[in-house]
Amino acid sequence: FGSLATKVERNPSFSSLNSDDVSYFKGVLGEKNVVQDEDRLETANIDWMHKYKGSSKLLLLPRNTEEVSKILEYCNSRRLAVVPQGGNTGLVGGSVPVFDEVIINAGSMNKIIAFDKVSGILVCEAGCILENLISYLDNQGFIMPLDLGAKGSCQIGGNVSTNAGGLRFVRYGSLHGNVLGLEAVMANGDVLDMLGTLRKDNTGYDLKHLFIGSEGSLGIVTKVSILTPPKLSSVNIAFLACEDYLSCQKLLSEAKRKLGEILSAFEFLDSHAMDLVLNHLEGVRNPLPSAVHNFYVLIETTGSGVSFDKEKLEAFLLHSMESGLISDGVLAQDINQASSFWRIREGVPEALMRAGPVYKYDLSIPVEKMYGLVEEMRLRLGQSANVVGYGHLGDGNLHLNISAPRYDDTILAQIEPYVYEWTSKHRGSISAEHGLGLMKANEIFYSKSHETVQLMASIKKLLDPNGILNPYKVLPHSRCSYS
Ligand code: FAD
Ligand code: MLT
Ligand code: ZN
Structure with a gap:
C-alpha cells in the first residue's frame, strides 16, 4: 500500500471531518447508516486488489436520492471531499479514498423501480447488484446487455459510472448505447432527472453521457434506465x-x-x-x-x-x-x-490475485498488433515476472497483467511508461474499460489531447466547483491547471 497514494498530496482546501459533521449525517440517515466501525471502514478503505488504501473515518449508506442530495449539499458547503462507492470491484483505485474522503455507498438503494416487458426497459436504483438484475431479468425472459466476472458484487451504478465493458460488449455494445436515462446528484445536491425511457430523444445535449464513464467525478448516479435484450432460446x-x-x-x-x-x-x-x-x-x-x-x-x-x-x-x-x-x-x-x-x-483476475502482486493494464489496441506488446514485455522483463495476456479479443481489448514476486520500483520502471508509450504509438487507449481512477489520472495525455483534457477540467469545474467529488481521480492531479 501507500506507494501510489503518496505521490499525491492532500488538497489543503478540504476540511477534516468533525463530530458536528457526524451528528448532521446521523440526523439525516439515522444512526445505523452512518458507519464508523473500524472493521467495516477497513473493508471500504481497501480496493479489490488490495493495492490502494485510504484512511476514511466515515462510510455513509443513503437509502434514497433525497438523502444523497442532503449529504452532498452538506459536504459541498463544508468542503468535505467524498468518494462514491459501489461494489468496490474497480481495478484502477477509483473506488476507495486516497486520504480521508467520506465514502458514500449506494448499496442500500437497491430497488427495481419498473420493468416494461414490451420494450425490455428496466428502471432501477443505482445500488442494485448486477447479478441480482441478471436473475430478475432471467425470470422475465430477458438478459442484461452487460456481464462481467465481478457481477456478484458490482452495482449497476458502478457499472454505469465506469462504463463497464465486459463479456457481452461484442454483441450489445457500450453502456453509452444501452443506458437510456439516469438520475444523478450533483456536488451541490441538485438532482438531475434524466431518467428517460425513450430509445430516441434528440432534445438538446444528451447530458446523461457525462455521467457514464466519469467514475463518480461529476455526480453520484442514483437511478438508471437500461434497455435489455430478450433472452433467446x-x-x-x-x-x-x-x-x-x-x-x-x-x-x-x-x-x-x-x-x-x-x-x-x-x-x-x-x-x-x-x-x-x-x-x-x-x-x-x-x-x-x-x-x-x-x-x-x-x-x-x-x-x-x-x-x-x-x-x-x-x-x-x-x-x-x-x-x-x-x-x-x-x-x-x-x-x-x-x-x-x-x-x-x-x-x-482472481487467479492472478492469488498468485501475488500484479501490475494490471487494460488496453485498446488494434487486434493485429495487440499480442506483440505481451511478447515485448516478456522480453523486457525476462525471468523477473510472469507476463500474462487475456481479454475481450472481439472488442480489441487486451488485459496485459504482470504478475511479480513483489511490488518493486525496478519492475515498475521496466513497465511504465513503456506500456503507455507503446499503446499511444499504436493509437490505442490506455483504458479500454476500467477507467483511469487514481492509477492512470496522470497518464490521460497518452490517450487524450491537451485541448480535450482542458475541456474536461472545465466541465468538472462547472459541475463540481469545489472539487469534492472523487478528488485525485480521472483528471491529472500533479498539473495544477487541470485540477
Ligand atoms: P466501484 O468499484 O465501487 O467504483 C468504480 C468507480 O465508479 C469509482 O470511481 C466510483 O467512485 C464510481 N462509482 C461507483 N458507484 C457510483 C455511483 N452510484 N455514482 C457515481 N460514481 C460511482 N470491468 C469491465 O469493464 N469489464 C470486465 O469484464 C470486468 N471484469 C471484472 C472482473 C473482476 C473479477 C473484477 C474484480 C473487476 C472487473 N471489472 C471489469 C472492473 C469492475 O468490476 C467494473 O469497473 C465495475 O463496473 C465496477 O462496479 P462497482 O460497483 O464495483 O464500482
Ligand atoms: C476481465 O475481463 O477479466 C476484467 O476486465 C478484469 C481484469 O482485467 O482482470
Ligand atoms: Zn475485461
Whole structure:
C-alpha cells in the first residue's frame, strides 16, 4: 500500500471531518447508516486488489436520492471531499479514498423501480447488484446487455459510472448505447432527472453521457434506465485451442463473417493465464487436457434457432479445424459445462490475485498488433515476472497483467511508461474499460489531447466547483491547471 497514494498530496482546501459533521449525517440517515466501525471502514478503505488504501473515518449508506442530495449539499458547503462507492470491484483505485474522503455507498438503494416487458426497459436504483438484475431479468425472459466476472458484487451504478465493458460488449455494445436515462446528484445536491425511457430523444445535449464513464467525478448516479435484450432460446459455447496469435486473430475475422448475427462473445487467454487459473482456483480443470496449447479462445453464440445455430457453429468449428486455425476444441454439452468454460475465463483476475502482486493494464489496441506488446514485455522483463495476456479479443481489448514476486520500483520502471508509450504509438487507449481512477489520472495525455483534457477540467469545474467529488481521480492531479 501507500506507494501510489503518496505521490499525491492532500488538497489543503478540504476540511477534516468533525463530530458536528457526524451528528448532521446521523440526523439525516439515522444512526445505523452512518458507519464508523473500524472493521467495516477497513473493508471500504481497501480496493479489490488490495493495492490502494485510504484512511476514511466515515462510510455513509443513503437509502434514497433525497438523502444523497442532503449529504452532498452538506459536504459541498463544508468542503468535505467524498468518494462514491459501489461494489468496490474497480481495478484502477477509483473506488476507495486516497486520504480521508467520506465514502458514500449506494448499496442500500437497491430497488427495481419498473420493468416494461414490451420494450425490455428496466428502471432501477443505482445500488442494485448486477447479478441480482441478471436473475430478475432471467425470470422475465430477458438478459442484461452487460456481464462481467465481478457481477456478484458490482452495482449497476458502478457499472454505469465506469462504463463497464465486459463479456457481452461484442454483441450489445457500450453502456453509452444501452443506458437510456439516469438520475444523478450533483456536488451541490441538485438532482438531475434524466431518467428517460425513450430509445430516441434528440432534445438538446444528451447530458446523461457525462455521467457514464466519469467514475463518480461529476455526480453520484442514483437511478438508471437500461434497455435489455430478450433472452433467446439457443446459447452455445465452444472452448478452443489455437497454437499462435495469428490464428486467434484469423479466427475472429472468420467468426465475425460466418457467425455474425449469432456471435455473442469472443474471449481469449494465453497459456500463462490458463496455468494460473488451473494452479490457483479450486475445482477448475482444463477442458482440452490432451496437449499444452499456446492460446485458448471462448466463443459463445446466442440466437433463436436451436438446431440451426448449433449446425452453424459446428460447421464453423469443423472448417476452422480443417484449415488449421484451431488445433482442438470442445462444445459445451450442458449448462454446467458451459459455466465451467466461463469460470476459466472469468476466473483469470482472481487467479492472478492469488498468485501475488500484479501490475494490471487494460488496453485498446488494434487486434493485429495487440499480442506483440505481451511478447515485448516478456522480453523486457525476462525471468523477473510472469507476463500474462487475456481479454475481450472481439472488442480489441487486451488485459496485459504482470504478475511479480513483489511490488518493486525496478519492475515498475521496466513497465511504465513503456506500456503507455507503446499503446499511444499504436493509437490505442490506455483504458479500454476500467477507467483511469487514481492509477492512470496522470497518464490521460497518452490517450487524450491537451485541448480535450482542458475541456474536461472545465466541465468538472462547472459541475463540481469545489472539487469534492472523487478528488485525485480521472483528471491529472500533479498539473495544477487541470485540477
Ligand atoms: P466501484 O468499484 O465501487 O467504483 C468504480 C468507480 O465508479 C469509482 O470511481 C466510483 O467512485 C464510481 N462509482 C461507483 N458507484 C457510483 C455511483 N452510484 N455514482 C457515481 N460514481 C460511482 N470491468 C469491465 O469493464 N469489464 C470486465 O469484464 C470486468 N471484469 C471484472 C472482473 C473482476 C473479477 C473484477 C474484480 C473487476 C472487473 N471489472 C471489469 C472492473 C469492475 O468490476 C467494473 O469497473 C465495475 O463496473 C465496477 O462496479 P462497482 O460497483 O464495483 O464500482
Ligand atoms: C476481465 O475481463 O477479466 C476484467 O476486465 C478484469 C481484469 O482485467 O482482470
Ligand atoms: Zn475485461
